[in-house]
Amino acid sequence: MTDGKKNRNLGVIPLREKGKVAVRGRIPAGVMTASQMAAVALIAEEFGNGEVAMTARLNVEIPFVNRRDAGEVAERLREAGIEPGSTGATLRSVVACKGTVCRHGCCDTQGLARAIEERYGGCELPRKLKISIAGCPNNCARVQLNDIGIMGRRFPVFHAADCEGCGACEKVCREGAVRVADGGVLYSEEDCIGCGDCVAICPEDAIGIASEGLRLYIGGRSGRVLQVGVEAEGLVAAEEIPGIVGRLLDYIRENAQPGERLGDLMERMGVDEVFAAAGMIPER
Secondary structure (H helix, E strand, C coil), X not given: CCCCCECCCCCEEECCCCCEEEEEECCXXXXXXXXXXXXXXXXXXXXXXXXXXXXXXXXXXXXXXXXHHHHHHXXXXXXXXXXXXXXXXXXXXXXXXXXXXXXXXXXXXXXXXXXXXXXXXXXECCCCECEEEECCCCCCCCHHHCCEEEEEEEEEEECHHHCCCCCHHHHHXXXXXXXXXXXXXXXXXXXXXXECHHHHHCCCCCEEEEEEEEEEEECCECCCCCECCEEECCCECHHHHHHHHHHHHHHHHHHCCCCCCHHHHHHHHCXXXXXXXXXXXXXX
């Protein structure tokens, strides 16, 4: 498994104002404690202009810091339990939607993000790599536009004997995969996207879980050039994800050219080879 080093000198971003920088702190799963928030506020008052910004990857930035004070600000963040970073050619902070607490969540997005961060967060790579986790097909984290995208899915099974034909499942299904007719349920596996909303809404517990897990997308990116990740076949258990990520990081480190993103590496080496290195098969 990859043992990529973590660079402790990252997290400082030059601003347009001469001599001023922003210092970025990694916030695992985008969740801070109240005491950490208070510490960040004090640091911003002392070393910045009192402002604190949140980044698109749910990290914290203290802007308008004098460049000469950047090291002290970084150390103060560490004292608060916040590691500076998520810049440069590294594994950037893992983005997680609030699926852990959201009523639509099909998986523990925040716990999975922390597990990946603890093992690989900030490790050095030929170029930056981004991972995003969405708890359901609502896809608030836009997983297909990340180098590695992870989405929770939950597929239903219907117990006809317990169904009272109330129609709650039909009303909640946006894809029309569930219809109630003649007091019974008609279910289309082809139309179902695995959001699991019908499972949660049934007042009689007449809908169980047929299967659930995580769907992966590899090789996506956003920015100036958009690239949609290739979907992997089947569902993966949460405990398998860190191993898959580790194998991909190893493959990238061994095969990527300097400055090459994962999607570009896939185009050069072939989708099947990259998926095989991760222990997966692309959806056909």
